[in-house]
Amino acid sequence: MSALFPAVAARSDRPALRCGADSLTYGELARTAGALAARLDGVERVAVWATPTARTAVAVVAALLAGVPAVPLNPRTGGRELAHILGDSAPGAVLAGPGDALPAGLAELPRIDVELDATGPAHGDGDGEKDVDPESPALIVYTSGTTGPPKGVLLSRRAVAASLDALAEAWAWTSDDVLVHALPLFHVHGLVLGILGPLRRGGEVRHLGAFSVEGVARELGAGGGTVLFGVPTMYHRLADALSHDEELVRALSGARLLVSGSAALPVHDHERIAAATGRTVVERYGMSETLMNTSVRPGGEPRPGTVGTPLPGVDLRLVDEDGSVLGAYDGETVGEVQVRGPNLFSGYLNRPEATAEAFDGDWFRTGDMAVREADGTVRLVGRRATDLIKSGGYKIGAGEIENALLDHPGVREAAVTGEPDPDLGERIVAWVVPADASVPPAETELADHVAGLLAPHKRPRTVRYLDALPRNDMGKVLKKALPTAG
Structure with missing residues (x-):
């Protein structure tokens, strides 16, 4: 090699x-x-x-x-x-x-x-x-x-090289790019993509040390940065600042590529950034065990809520609970994402049983649930363990309901879980941080909002209001902490 x-x-x-x-x-x-x-x-x-x-x-x-x-x-x-x-x-x-x-x-x-x-x-x-x-x-x-x-x-080393080279092909990533980011350096996003990626290409990486709107504006503006990596929390803060920060508007407008990962970027933030800068944020999908699996391609039609199509060399399929492969590309049929390719990890250290359990033949079981659109685009709807809700005979992904809630102007943050219900099997529970805590949107208003955007059976049956959602270092919501947070 x-x-x-x-x-x-x-x-x-x-x-x-x-x-x-x-x-x-x-x-x-x-x-x-x-x-x-x-x-x-x-x-x-x-x-x-x-x-x-x-x-x-x-x-x-x-x-x-x-x-x-x-x-x-x-x-x-x-x-x-x-x-x-x-x-x-x-x-x-x-x-x-x-x-x-x-x-x-x-x-x-x-x-x-x-x-x-x-x-x-x-x-x-x-x-x-x-x-x-x-x-x-x-x-x-x-x-x-x-x-x-x-x-x-x-x-x-094979997996690292393969994933970085696939991203380079998908994103036209070259030695001319100057990558700006402020991601932690102990995980795949910040370290492999954010440090090893630019160094493999022969380009430059500028790490801010700690995220700030001012730092992003400086390095993408006068600093000559061309690419920004971030997570949704960062892009949300950038979107908030765009209405009054002309320097930031110019900096983001001049960037070649804006990439978000580690969690879904709310549609509202996609729209605010695109309206202010003319730039669309590219989302990609990966995890520690697989590095990168899919990405939206730069320059294509904006598809908020999706993570694009498989990267070069990566095979992806959706599998039902009974192990059958789902062939539907209808945007509705939910299955577990399984992937294979040179990007996959070699196994879990000292855990041969866990390694064997993670694979279906040479396909890795990601535990992520998704649907595929007619053109093969992948839309994640949640994790199998925490985000697949079985309500009234339907399989429902929490992620699409969360995006719908975030489209409501009265919602700042949202998470969705399921809890036992004697009639439905599970009922949909929305955990909401209001944009204005003194005037939170009514429960019926939010339920009707979701039903109008998605379908009636996907509306929340219960809404619980919080001051903030529990999150980890990467900004991912810790749903197992929600019952105690409520």
Whole structure:
């Protein structure tokens, strides 16, 4: 397999990475990461204290140059979860910034400080990456642990390269692009797509450190950024600011590509951004185990609420509860998404039973529920475990009801769940954060609104009002916390 980072091996003076006051050219990245990679000889796996800094990028690149699997650690992980991850992955050292205060759980691991001005002998013979089997792990990314202890997802070098190259083809992503983002660097979206993606293309990545409307406007405007990656919470804040921030309007209008992922972007925010800037936000669909599966293609007809069609090399099908493959492209028939292709993970670390359970032959069971439109476009409607509601004989996806609720001007945030009902089997419950808490939209008004946009059987039977929805670091709603939140 070709090198993951040919531009690093070329050691040019082109800008590679900027995060706050720290910046590196490809030549500087090659020297710094190469020197660090030389210190990893004999290490089987290495943990990375994944702060939103240039040091995290250097640490992961160094591990990949050395052929050592990296285990990104969320700095906000609690002690029990951290102990589980360390016990499961057994890293031989931890890479961290010199000023990082590490928790007691990491005290027993040898610490290697990541210096941005490191000098010394580069890794190997100095001409690039170690020659490593493409099927060997590049990263071990831990799942959120919503259905038990977090599982270590083994992402091979093959999978990383295949997914990034498929996105490059779909998005016309080249070395001329300057990517701007502020995503955390311990997961697929921020680290694989947001850091490794630009570096594989030979382009530049500018990480804001922390999200701000001002930072996005600056880097996409005067900074010359061409691509923005974000999650719906970020795009919602950008949409709110567009009405009074002309600098932001100009910056987003000048961007080549706006990409949203990790959760569905509400239709209302799609519409506000498009109306103010003339730019449509592209949504894509992926997960830790599969990297990227589908994407809306830039320049096509806007399709809010959809995640596009399968990426090059990815096969996708919908499967019914009885295991039969669904052939309907009617926008209504709900099935579980299964995928196969070179983007798939190699398995769960130390969990052969869980790995076997996750596959139907060579098809990975995503647990996501979706419908397919006539042209093959995929529209996600929720998770099988939490978002598939069986009410009155119908299979209903919570996601489409949430989008309908968010289309109501009186709704700021919305989540939908099902709860037992003696007549319907399950009734649809809407959890709503009103746009104005002093004047929340009436329950009947919201039910009629959903019924008018979708169908009567999809209307909420109960509405519960909250000050805010519980969310994780990526902005995803934690539905298991909703009963206690209510």
